[in-house]
Amino acid sequence: MINLAIVVSLGAALAACSSQALPDSSPAPSHARESLARTELNKEWAKFASVYPDAHRPKVDRIRFVALVDWPDTFGRCLTEFGFAATITPDGGVTYSGNVAQQQAFDLAGFECRSMYPVDPESSIPLDGERLSSLYDDYLNRLVPCLEKRGVVVPEPPTRQLFIESYYSGNGWEPYANTSDLPQDQWYKLNKDCPQTPPGF
Structure with missing residues (x-):
């Protein structure tokens, strides 16, 4: 199988x-x-x-x-x-x-x-700066506390500007970065408890 x-x-x-660089998101x-x-x-x-x-x-x-x-x-x-x-x-x-x-x-x-x-x-269509700024706030205020409460070590967050500038670089800040070694059942539960993106985003 x-x-x-x-x-x-x-x-x-x-x-x-x-x-690529951020274009107009219309x-x-x-x-x-x-x-x-x-x-x-x-x-x-x-x-x-x-x-x-x-x-x-x-x-x-x-x-x-x-x-x-x-x-x-x-x-x-x-x-x-x-x-x-x-x-x-x-x-x-x-x-x-x-x-x-x-x-x-x-x-x-x-x-x-x-x-x-x-x-x-x-x-x-890539997110514009305003939406990336909102995503940054969501990461800091919702996602990071949720992950840390469950024992995940979250990488130190960058400044808002650096987060926006590096988001599409392939090396941007990712709160989930240290979860790749989790067993599959734990990974699924973590995603359920702490969704990677905010509702309706």
Whole structure:
């Protein structure tokens, strides 16, 4: 049996949505939205084709864009419709257990589900300075005390300005940084008790 983790976490996805300088965070125009979605799917197929070079790309019609926060549940239900019993984990991930012989079929189902229900490109627009400042306040006032109460050693927070400037650098301050060695059940419980992002963010 194999266990496949499809989505690490929503918090990680939000943090990794861009490594570029912060642009205007207003909604993307429709043509830009379509272009971004097409680019992401082309990247997904390129990854698939690198593993399965003889595969033929299926023609898949998009059903709708899905908000990032709703995507794990939507993706999991889509995989289940393809015959793969997926499980939504407490940290917003999707896992599936199956036979190695099913790997290519599973990966193809994943591509088709991403094609039918792609993450809305607007979810990938980097946060502007004002929203990052709000996130900084949430980390300090809610997340850090919650983690410390449960015995997690949180790295020393930077100044607000440094937090904003380094958020998309790949080396930004992350309150969850010292939790990677936790057993899976403890990790899930921690994510439930101390969500990585504030409600509605």
